[in-house]
Amino acid sequence: MAASGEPWRQWQEEVAAVVVVGSCMTDLVSLTSRLPKTGETIHGHKFFIGFGGKGANQCVQAARLGATTSMVCKVGKDSFGNDYIENLKQNDISTEFTYQTKDAATGTASIIVNNEVKTLFNPAPAIADLDPRFYTVSDVFCCNESEAEILTGLTVNSAADAGEAALVLLRRGCQVVIITLGAEGCVVLSQTEPEPKHIPTEKVKAVDTTGAGDSFVGALAFYLAYYPNLSLEDMLKRSNFIAAVSVQAAGTQSSYPYKKDLPLTLF
Numbered sequence: 572m573a574a575s576g577e578p579w580r581q582w583q584e585e586v587a588a589v590v591v592v593g594s595c596m597t598d599l600v601s602l603t604s605r606l607p608k609t610g611e612t613i614h615g616h617k618f619f620i621g622f623g624g625k626g627a628n629q630c631v632q633a634a635r636l637g638a639t640t641s642m643v644c645k646v647g648k649d650s651f652g653n654d655y656i657e658n659l660k661q662n663d664i665s666t667e668f669t670y671q672t673k674d675a676a677t678g679t680a681s682i683i684v685n686n687e688v689k690t691l692f693n694p695a696p697a698i699a700d701l702d703p704r705f706y707t708v709s710d711v712f713c714c715n716e717s718e719a720e721i722l723t724g725l726t727v728n729s730a731a732d733a734g735e736a737a738l739v740l741l742r743r744g745c746q747v748v749i750i751t752l753g754a755e756g757c758v759v760l761s762q763t764e765p766e767p768k769h770i771p772t773e774k775v776k777a778v779d780t781t782g783a784g785d786s787f788v789g790a791l792a793f794y795l796a797y798y799p800n801l802s803l804e805d806m807l808k809r810s811n812f813i814a815a816v817s818v819q820a821a822g823t824q825s826s827y828p829y830k831k832d833l834p835l836t837l838f
Protein backbone atom coordinates (compact mmCIF):
# COMPACT_ATOMS: atom_id res chain seq x y z
CA MET A 572 0.00 0.00 0.00
CA ALA A 573 2.67 2.45 1.04
CA ALA A 574 4.41 1.88 -2.27
CA SER A 575 1.28 2.41 -4.33
CA GLY A 576 1.74 6.17 -4.42
CA GLU A 577 -1.83 6.63 -3.29
CA PRO A 578 -1.56 7.48 0.39
CA TRP A 579 -5.29 8.29 0.58
CA ARG A 580 -6.01 4.62 0.00
CA GLN A 581 -4.32 3.71 3.25
CA TRP A 582 -6.36 6.32 5.03
CA GLN A 583 -9.54 5.23 3.34
CA GLU A 584 -9.13 1.66 4.54
CA GLU A 585 -9.34 2.75 8.15
CA VAL A 586 -12.42 4.89 7.62
CA ALA A 587 -15.88 3.38 7.85
CA ALA A 588 -17.89 3.45 4.65
CA VAL A 589 -21.09 4.01 6.62
CA VAL A 590 -21.04 6.34 9.59
CA VAL A 591 -24.23 6.62 11.60
CA VAL A 592 -24.93 9.52 13.92
CA GLY A 593 -27.89 8.56 16.06
CA SER A 594 -29.30 6.87 19.08
CA CYS A 595 -28.45 3.67 20.96
CA MET A 596 -31.26 2.64 23.28
CA THR A 597 -31.72 -0.31 25.60
CA ASP A 598 -35.24 -1.67 25.27
CA LEU A 599 -36.71 -3.09 28.46
CA VAL A 600 -39.59 -5.18 27.24
CA SER A 601 -42.30 -6.58 29.52
CA LEU A 602 -44.95 -8.82 28.01
CA THR A 603 -48.27 -8.36 29.79
CA SER A 604 -51.87 -9.16 28.94
CA ARG A 605 -52.78 -5.45 29.10
CA LEU A 606 -51.33 -2.04 29.96
CA PRO A 607 -51.34 -1.05 33.65
CA LYS A 608 -53.51 1.86 34.74
CA THR A 609 -51.71 4.84 36.26
CA GLY A 610 -50.03 3.72 39.48
CA GLU A 611 -51.15 0.12 39.07
CA THR A 612 -48.81 -2.87 39.43
CA ILE A 613 -49.62 -5.85 37.21
CA HIS A 614 -47.95 -9.19 36.52
CA GLY A 615 -45.94 -9.66 33.39
CA HIS A 616 -45.35 -13.13 31.96
CA LYS A 617 -42.07 -12.40 30.23
CA PHE A 618 -39.29 -9.82 30.31
CA PHE A 619 -36.31 -9.27 28.09
CA ILE A 620 -33.72 -6.65 27.27
CA GLY A 621 -33.14 -5.75 23.65
CA PHE A 622 -30.78 -3.49 21.77
CA GLY A 623 -32.57 -0.70 19.95
CA GLY A 624 -32.35 2.96 19.02
CA LYS A 625 -32.96 3.95 15.42
CA GLY A 626 -29.39 4.98 14.69
CA ALA A 627 -27.86 1.81 16.06
CA ASN A 628 -30.47 -0.35 14.34
CA GLN A 629 -29.57 1.16 10.98
CA CYS A 630 -25.87 0.70 11.68
CA VAL A 631 -26.35 -2.96 12.66
CA GLN A 632 -28.26 -3.69 9.45
CA ALA A 633 -25.60 -2.04 7.29
CA ALA A 634 -22.86 -3.95 9.15
CA ARG A 635 -24.63 -7.30 8.76
CA LEU A 636 -24.74 -6.74 5.01
CA GLY A 637 -20.96 -6.32 5.07
CA ALA A 638 -20.40 -2.58 5.38
CA THR A 639 -17.55 -1.21 7.47
CA THR A 640 -19.43 0.95 9.93
CA SER A 641 -18.90 3.35 12.77
CA MET A 642 -21.47 4.44 15.33
CA VAL A 643 -21.34 8.02 16.61
CA CYS A 644 -23.43 8.21 19.76
CA LYS A 645 -23.42 8.48 23.51
CA VAL A 646 -24.60 5.85 25.93
CA GLY A 647 -24.81 5.98 29.70
CA LYS A 648 -21.85 5.25 31.94
CA ASP A 649 -23.58 2.21 33.38
CA SER A 650 -24.06 -1.49 32.74
CA PHE A 651 -26.57 -0.87 29.92
CA GLY A 652 -24.06 1.40 28.24
CA ASN A 653 -21.28 -1.17 28.65
CA ASP A 654 -23.53 -3.90 27.26
CA TYR A 655 -24.48 -1.71 24.33
CA ILE A 656 -20.87 -1.09 23.39
CA GLU A 657 -20.30 -4.84 23.57
CA ASN A 658 -23.30 -5.34 21.25
CA LEU A 659 -21.84 -2.91 18.70
CA LYS A 660 -18.50 -4.76 18.84
CA GLN A 661 -20.28 -8.10 18.38
CA ASN A 662 -21.73 -6.65 15.18
CA ASP A 663 -18.27 -5.56 13.98
CA ILE A 664 -19.16 -1.88 14.35
CA SER A 665 -16.39 0.56 15.26
CA THR A 666 -16.98 2.13 18.68
CA GLU A 667 -14.15 4.64 18.32
CA PHE A 668 -16.71 7.45 18.45
CA THR A 669 -19.16 5.83 20.83
CA TYR A 670 -18.96 7.76 24.07
CA GLN A 671 -20.24 7.14 27.55
CA THR A 672 -21.75 9.89 29.66
CA LYS A 673 -23.35 10.27 33.07
CA ASP A 674 -26.13 12.38 31.50
CA ALA A 675 -29.21 10.68 30.10
CA ALA A 676 -28.88 9.68 26.46
CA THR A 677 -31.30 11.38 24.11
CA GLY A 678 -32.01 9.85 20.74
CA THR A 679 -33.51 12.19 18.19
CA ALA A 680 -32.52 12.04 14.58
CA SER A 681 -30.00 9.98 12.74
CA ILE A 682 -27.82 10.93 9.87
CA ILE A 683 -25.89 8.42 7.90
CA VAL A 684 -22.86 9.83 6.20
CA ASN A 685 -20.81 8.00 3.60
CA ASN A 686 -17.12 9.04 3.60
CA GLU A 687 -17.06 12.30 1.76
CA VAL A 688 -20.36 13.53 0.47
CA LYS A 689 -23.43 11.35 0.58
CA THR A 690 -25.73 12.10 3.49
CA LEU A 691 -28.78 10.01 4.23
CA PHE A 692 -31.11 11.65 6.72
CA ASN A 693 -33.90 9.87 8.59
CA PRO A 694 -36.03 12.46 10.47
CA ALA A 695 -37.18 10.24 13.32
CA PRO A 696 -38.98 11.16 15.43
CA ALA A 697 -40.27 13.87 13.13
CA ILE A 698 -41.01 17.42 14.23
CA ALA A 699 -43.11 19.83 12.17
CA ASP A 700 -40.59 22.66 12.34
CA LEU A 701 -37.49 20.69 11.37
CA ASP A 702 -34.54 23.03 10.78
CA PRO A 703 -34.70 23.78 7.02
CA ARG A 704 -30.98 23.10 6.68
CA PHE A 705 -31.68 19.39 7.19
CA TYR A 706 -33.39 19.40 3.81
CA THR A 707 -30.69 21.25 1.95
CA VAL A 708 -27.83 19.13 3.33
CA SER A 709 -29.61 15.81 2.69
CA ASP A 710 -28.65 13.92 -0.43
CA VAL A 711 -31.22 11.33 0.51
CA PHE A 712 -34.11 12.14 2.83
CA CYS A 713 -35.97 9.01 3.93
CA CYS A 714 -39.00 8.87 6.21
CA ASN A 715 -42.15 6.84 6.75
CA GLU A 716 -45.80 7.83 6.19
CA SER A 717 -46.49 9.32 9.61
CA GLU A 718 -43.24 11.28 9.59
CA ALA A 719 -44.13 12.62 6.13
CA GLU A 720 -47.51 13.73 7.50
CA ILE A 721 -45.91 15.59 10.40
CA LEU A 722 -43.33 17.26 8.17
CA THR A 723 -45.75 18.32 5.42
CA GLY A 724 -49.14 18.58 7.15
CA LEU A 725 -50.60 16.39 4.36
CA THR A 726 -52.46 13.13 4.94
CA VAL A 727 -50.46 10.14 3.68
CA ASN A 728 -52.50 6.95 3.26
CA SER A 729 -51.48 5.72 -0.17
CA ALA A 730 -48.62 5.67 -2.63
CA ALA A 731 -50.28 8.57 -4.47
CA ASP A 732 -50.48 10.64 -1.25
CA ALA A 733 -46.86 9.77 -0.51
CA GLY A 734 -45.84 11.03 -3.95
CA GLU A 735 -47.43 14.39 -3.22
CA ALA A 736 -45.83 14.66 0.21
CA ALA A 737 -42.46 13.65 -1.23
CA LEU A 738 -42.70 16.44 -3.78
CA VAL A 739 -43.29 18.97 -0.98
CA LEU A 740 -40.19 17.66 0.81
CA LEU A 741 -38.16 17.67 -2.42
CA ARG A 742 -39.00 21.34 -2.94
CA ARG A 743 -37.43 22.07 0.44
CA GLY A 744 -34.09 21.22 -1.12
CA CYS A 745 -33.26 17.51 -0.78
CA GLN A 746 -31.75 15.72 -3.76
CA VAL A 747 -33.74 12.52 -3.29
CA VAL A 748 -36.84 11.86 -1.16
CA ILE A 749 -38.01 8.36 -0.21
CA ILE A 750 -41.17 7.65 1.77
CA THR A 751 -41.55 4.09 3.05
CA LEU A 752 -45.03 2.56 2.92
CA GLY A 753 -44.85 -0.58 5.04
CA ALA A 754 -46.13 -3.58 3.06
CA GLU A 755 -46.58 -1.32 0.03
CA GLY A 756 -42.83 -0.74 -0.32
CA CYS A 757 -41.80 2.85 -0.92
CA VAL A 758 -42.12 5.92 -3.14
CA VAL A 759 -39.13 7.81 -4.51
CA LEU A 760 -38.48 10.99 -6.44
CA SER A 761 -35.45 13.16 -7.03
CA GLN A 762 -34.43 16.52 -8.44
CA THR A 763 -33.48 14.79 -11.67
CA GLU A 764 -36.66 12.64 -11.76
CA PRO A 765 -39.33 14.61 -9.88
CA GLU A 766 -42.14 12.29 -11.05
CA PRO A 767 -43.00 10.05 -8.03
CA LYS A 768 -42.20 6.39 -8.60
CA HIS A 769 -43.80 3.64 -6.51
CA ILE A 770 -41.48 0.72 -5.77
CA PRO A 771 -43.77 -2.07 -4.47
CA THR A 772 -42.46 -5.04 -2.51
CA GLU A 773 -43.30 -8.72 -2.31
CA LYS A 774 -46.11 -9.56 0.10
CA VAL A 775 -44.78 -11.48 3.10
CA LYS A 776 -46.34 -12.77 6.29
CA ALA A 777 -45.28 -10.14 8.85
CA VAL A 778 -44.42 -11.43 12.33
CA ASP A 779 -43.02 -8.20 13.85
CA THR A 780 -42.65 -4.99 11.87
CA THR A 781 -40.74 -3.14 14.61
CA GLY A 782 -37.59 -1.65 13.18
CA ALA A 783 -38.47 -2.40 9.55
CA GLY A 784 -37.78 1.22 8.62
CA ASP A 785 -34.35 1.07 10.24
CA SER A 786 -33.51 -2.16 8.42
CA PHE A 787 -34.54 -0.42 5.18
CA VAL A 788 -32.44 2.70 5.89
CA GLY A 789 -29.44 0.60 6.97
CA ALA A 790 -29.67 -1.48 3.80
CA LEU A 791 -29.97 1.64 1.65
CA ALA A 792 -26.87 3.12 3.32
CA PHE A 793 -25.04 -0.12 2.51
CA TYR A 794 -25.99 0.08 -1.18
CA LEU A 795 -25.16 3.78 -1.45
CA ALA A 796 -21.72 3.10 0.02
CA TYR A 797 -20.86 -0.18 -1.69
CA TYR A 798 -22.88 -0.28 -4.93
CA PRO A 799 -23.00 3.37 -5.98
CA ASN A 800 -23.42 2.32 -9.60
CA LEU A 801 -26.74 0.60 -9.01
CA SER A 802 -29.74 2.64 -10.06
CA LEU A 803 -31.62 4.13 -7.14
CA GLU A 804 -34.62 2.01 -8.07
CA ASP A 805 -32.53 -1.13 -7.89
CA MET A 806 -31.14 -0.12 -4.47
CA LEU A 807 -34.69 0.48 -3.21
CA LYS A 808 -35.95 -2.88 -4.51
CA ARG A 809 -33.13 -4.60 -2.66
CA SER A 810 -33.68 -2.54 0.51
CA ASN A 811 -37.39 -3.44 0.37
CA PHE A 812 -36.40 -7.10 0.15
CA ILE A 813 -34.05 -6.91 3.15
CA ALA A 814 -36.60 -5.01 5.27
CA ALA A 815 -39.22 -7.61 4.33
CA VAL A 816 -36.92 -10.33 5.68
CA SER A 817 -36.65 -8.37 8.95
CA VAL A 818 -40.44 -8.30 9.45
CA GLN A 819 -40.64 -12.08 9.23
CA ALA A 820 -38.86 -12.63 12.56
CA ALA A 821 -39.47 -11.27 16.05
CA GLY A 822 -37.50 -8.45 17.61
CA THR A 823 -35.67 -5.48 16.18
CA GLN A 824 -31.93 -6.08 15.71
CA SER A 825 -32.46 -9.79 16.30
CA SER A 826 -34.53 -9.93 13.10
CA TYR A 827 -31.96 -8.23 10.86
CA PRO A 828 -30.49 -10.60 8.30
CA TYR A 829 -26.79 -11.17 7.65
CA LYS A 830 -25.33 -11.17 4.16
CA LYS A 831 -24.71 -14.94 4.38
CA ASP A 832 -28.43 -15.58 4.86
CA LEU A 833 -29.55 -13.53 1.86
CA PRO A 834 -29.74 -14.36 -1.86
CA LEU A 835 -26.47 -13.75 -3.70
CA THR A 836 -28.35 -11.69 -6.26
CA LEU A 837 -28.61 -8.89 -3.71
CA PHE A 838 -24.82 -8.40 -3.72
Ligand SMILES: Nc1ncnc2c1ncn2[C@@H]1O[C@H](COP(=O)(O)OP(=O)(O)O)[C@@H](O)[C@H]1O
Pocket residue numbers: 715716751752753754755756757772773774775777780781782783784785787810811812814815818
Ligand atom coordinates in the same frame (compact mmCIF):
# COMPACT_ATOMS: atom_id res chain seq x y z
N1 LIG B 1 -45.63 -6.11 6.03
C1 LIG B 1 -44.54 -5.88 5.28
N2 LIG B 1 -44.27 -6.66 4.22
C2 LIG B 1 -43.20 -6.44 3.44
N3 LIG B 1 -42.32 -5.42 3.65
C3 LIG B 1 -42.54 -4.61 4.69
C4 LIG B 1 -43.66 -4.79 5.55
N4 LIG B 1 -43.60 -3.82 6.49
C5 LIG B 1 -42.50 -3.08 6.22
N5 LIG B 1 -41.86 -3.55 5.13
C6 LIG B 1 -40.61 -3.01 4.54
O1 LIG B 1 -40.03 -2.15 5.49
C7 LIG B 1 -39.95 -0.82 4.98
C8 LIG B 1 -40.21 0.16 6.09
O2 LIG B 1 -41.47 -0.09 6.68
P1 LIG B 1 -42.34 1.08 7.30
O3 LIG B 1 -43.44 0.43 8.06
O4 LIG B 1 -42.73 2.04 6.24
O5 LIG B 1 -41.31 1.84 8.26
P2 LIG B 1 -41.28 2.09 9.85
O6 LIG B 1 -40.66 0.88 10.45
O7 LIG B 1 -40.45 3.32 9.99
O8 LIG B 1 -42.68 2.29 10.27
C9 LIG B 1 -40.97 -0.75 3.86
O9 LIG B 1 -40.59 0.24 2.92
C10 LIG B 1 -40.88 -2.17 3.30
O10 LIG B 1 -39.77 -2.30 2.46
Ligand SMILES: *[C@@H]1O[C@H](CO)[C@@H](O)[C@H](O)[C@H]1NC(C)=O
Pocket residue numbers: 694695696697715716717718753784
Ligand atom coordinates in the same frame (compact mmCIF):
# COMPACT_ATOMS: atom_id res chain seq x y z
C1 LIG C 1 -42.90 5.94 11.55
O1 LIG C 1 -41.79 6.01 12.42
C2 LIG C 1 -42.11 6.51 13.71
C3 LIG C 1 -40.80 6.69 14.46
O2 LIG C 1 -40.28 7.92 14.06
C4 LIG C 1 -43.07 5.56 14.39
O3 LIG C 1 -43.42 6.05 15.67
C5 LIG C 1 -44.33 5.42 13.54
O4 LIG C 1 -45.18 4.44 14.09
C6 LIG C 1 -43.97 5.01 12.11
N1 LIG C 1 -45.14 5.12 11.27
C7 LIG C 1 -45.57 4.14 10.48
C8 LIG C 1 -46.75 4.45 9.63
O5 LIG C 1 -45.06 3.04 10.44
Ligand SMILES: *[C@@H]1O[C@H](CO)[C@@H](O)[C@H](O)[C@H]1NC(C)=O
Pocket residue numbers: 799800
Ligand atom coordinates in the same frame (compact mmCIF):
# COMPACT_ATOMS: atom_id res chain seq x y z
C1 LIG D 1 -18.99 2.49 -11.69
O1 LIG D 1 -19.07 2.97 -13.00
C2 LIG D 1 -17.94 3.69 -13.42
C3 LIG D 1 -18.23 4.31 -14.78
O2 LIG D 1 -19.19 3.59 -15.49
C4 LIG D 1 -16.74 2.73 -13.45
O3 LIG D 1 -15.59 3.42 -13.87
C5 LIG D 1 -16.53 2.19 -12.05
O4 LIG D 1 -15.49 1.23 -12.05
C6 LIG D 1 -17.80 1.55 -11.54
N1 LIG D 1 -17.61 1.22 -10.13
C7 LIG D 1 -18.00 0.07 -9.60
C8 LIG D 1 -17.78 -0.07 -8.12
O5 LIG D 1 -18.51 -0.82 -10.23
